[in-house]
Amino acid sequence: MKLSDFDFDLPEELIATRPVRPRPAARLLVAEGARITNRHVADLPDLLRPGDRLVLNNTRVIPAQLSGRRRRHSAQGVIEAGVDITLIAPLPEGTWRALARPLRKLQAGDVIHFSDRLQARVETRGPEDAVVRFALTGDAFDAALAEVGRMPLPPYIAGRRATDDRDLQDYQTVFARHAGAVAAPTASLHFDAPLLEALRARGIDMTEVTLHVGAGTFLPVKVDDIRDHRMHAEWGSVSAPAAAEINATRAAGGRVVPAGTTALRLIETAARDDGTLAEWTGETDIFITPGYRFRVTDALMTNFHLPKSTLMMLVAALMGPERIHKIYAHAIQERYRFFSYGDASLLIPQSDTDGR
Incomplete structure (x- = not known):
């Protein structure tokens, strides 16, 4: 068909x-x-x-949408910029597949700070998504994610209004x-x-x-x-x-x-x-x-x-x-x-x- x-x-x-x-x-x-x-x-x-x-x-x-600041050390010092992450699938040992915006700006080794408690390191970047590793796992990860994450509303809703606490x-x-x-x-x-x-x-x-x-x-x-x-x-x-x-x-x-x-x-x-x-x-x-x-x-x-x-x-x-x-x-x-x-x-x- x-x-x-x-x-x-x-x-x-x-x-x-x-x-x-x-x-x-x-x-x-x-x-x-x-x-x-x-x-x-x-x-x-x-x-x-x-x-x-x-x-x-x-x-x-899970509140899978996150906004953070990526940090990268270079010869010129620390480079910092905003990045939005949507977790899409858990992988072994505290890693997640994630969509990122802007994806093309990410590099392996970048550290993304979402809060004082929650950070992730970029392990790899592919053509469509990235793999990130969180320092926290288990209940500690869940608690930190709940503090800063937003509900991952479908695009046909998120494109019409912002996510809020009601969601x-x-x-x-x-x-x-x-x-x-x-x-x-x-x-x-x-x-x-x-x-x-x-x-x-x-x-x-x-x-x-x-x-x-x-x-x-x-x-x-x-x-x-x-x-x-x-x-x-x-x-x-x-x-x-x-x-x-x-x-x-x-x-x-x-x-x-x-x-x-x-x-x-x-x-x-x-x-x-x-x-x-x-x-x-x-x-x-x-x-x-x-x-x-x-x-x-x-x-x-x-x-x-x-x-x-x-x-x-x-x-x-x-x-x-x-x-x-x-x-x-x-x-x-x-x-x-x-x-x-x-x-x-x-x-x-x-x-x-x-x-x-």
Whole structure:
């Protein structure tokens, strides 16, 4: 298929730069087979069935954007200049891959001072990013980063307004536990404690998995033939208890509903051909496009995605390309809010509308 098959025209004013409050007040487009209805996230307990299982990504977004001063010793003395860093992936022994602006000004050996507590040394510089080494690791690093770092908002938000203290809460799920993501699992931003309790009271189970979302989720697809695209890799983990819970739900006839494409990609990576899961940890670069056979996913809660993105291809694989274009046309006509801080959809393929 061609990249243009996943394009659509989106009015700029539909790009959300702030989330609605409270979180479950966001609108929810429900596409169940051929039918589309307009609801709210707060209605989710009535839209799912007792015995269904939501799969939640409990990754925690780190404040990965940093501004500092790089220092370099030369024969003329110390050269100093400003630099902006965005951490994108942890590497062994306190090193990180990082985007930098201006990248071309960095040299191996430069020391970047972000605060009195937090400094990093440039190990290498490549054509697209750099590797930096922090003097701190573990809890000390996390604490120092929290003092000076900013939330790494997606470019389509950061290009419209500055990051502020509200984003520290807004761009983090209420069940975030394991630090390591540089982008939020945005469908899960719609949940709050009362909604989670209402879902449990309804008999809807929940399982947590971890996928550390990387900055590559925002990288554009640059090839016309999507078969030539190579996905970025992201670290994830499905624990043995999580796998057992999902297997039990499927065995009992319940539906497995990932909250977000990150949770979906992880459980599809971990699933065997027969749809069962086992404990799994590693990096996934799974690329889901139309024609993919879903092994464990029965439905998906997700936000609305960018045109010509890999996530648009994923939802087209789940619902069918023609159907997903109709769903998005409805969302635009009804003025749904798009992307990370926008509204959500509940996508239930036709094959599942009558149950398993």
